[in-house]
Amino acid sequence: MTTEATRDAPAQKPLRADAQRNRDKLVEVAAQMFASDGVDASLEEIARRAGVGIGTLYRHFPTREHLVEVVYRREVEGLCHAAAELARLHPADVALELWMQRFVDYIATKRGLATSLRLLLTTNSTLFSDTSGRVSGAMRGLIEAAAADGKIRADVDASDVMHALGGIYSAPNTPDWRERSGRLVKLLMDGLRFGAKG
């Protein structure tokens, strides 16, 4: 793995400076647009807001799916990075709780991308294993740290918690979805804290 954060293909020939700049900008703008307008956001609008021509967008991302995939991977990357960051700045149990709240946001995005992602995840089989592996790895780290510090009970593991969060996926798309999920996270944390050091 190279140290490049936003590169997706391994050992790619380095892009020219302007190309890299444009590419990053495109991904950033696309992430916003997909979040606000859904995956059907206009590619021409994305190019416009990124300050590049439509041709440039297409050179970097030959299809909409390519762009969606890169945005999604970036999202996962951010989520994992946040785990490390939160662990550094907060007590282990707080870090876990904050991270789970962020996880809710991530799921919300994923829902927005749902239609495209379903296709991508069946087509591009590495995408699923990659990302779900990374996400659950991040969660495992937080949980083990919190357990080691005696901040949460030690008799649960990451897969239990992931399973418990499963409700977030299946919850209907109501406007109060966000609050519901927030409560679910709190509830789960209470359960995890209860009996700590027991």
Add this chain to the structure above:
Amino acid sequence: MTTEATRDAPAQKPLRADAQRNRDKLVEVAAQMFASDGVDASLEEIARRAGVGIGTLYRHFPTREHLVEVVYRREVEGLCHAAAELARLHPADVALELWMQRFVDYIATKRGLATSLRLLLTTNSTLFSDTSGRVSGAMRGLIEAAAADGKIRADVDASDVMHALGGIYSAPNTPDWRERSGRLVKLLMDGLRFGAKG
């Protein structure tokens, strides 16, 4: 959700004569176009060849998927109808053989529609159970009739034969696909005839 469904077979409010005419023409033309150009055939071209405006096409089929679904159902319908027809006109074993040849054509169409169908079949779960049930039912009828007439061996059932035909799906998309499949059908028929009345 009881309202809008595909209105072909069910007793929906009867369409005005001209509307029904246009609708039928559209489906017919679409079937040809999808077969020759794939599912991405231009809807405007379909409308044009059907001699109607694009607006008319969209009124009848709000999305491309609607149209694909109707065409596909029609294909299945035709296949099942052919089973009855062939059974009426030919000895049971010949009917079976001819039908399986037609089945090969059907698979070819299905392959053409593959991308769209995959989506449809996961989205619209009744579509799969409906159609696959009807097709295997038709095949079962032919096989049982042929077995009853002593034209083919009696120790196989429809699911065995369907399974044996499975190779047609998995065969690569080579230009000689059609001949290959034809030979597979013949081979299978020889196997079925061998030991008839035994």
Add this chain to the structure above:
DNA sequence: TAAATAAACGGAGGCACCTCCGCTTTAGTG
């Protein structure tokens, strides 16, 4: 620093999608 070269840019142009709404046709009714 300047010239040479490869890499990247951008947007015009052509095609397809899909909506909207004024016009036409059909199917009743007297």
Add this chain to the structure above:
DNA sequence: CACTAAAGCGGAGGTGCCTCCGTTTATTTA
């Protein structure tokens, strides 16, 4: 029939997709 309401029609027009290629720019070389 003549008339009318409802059903249906159609295509202009606004938007997005994607390709192609002449122009611009970063990087390398001298």
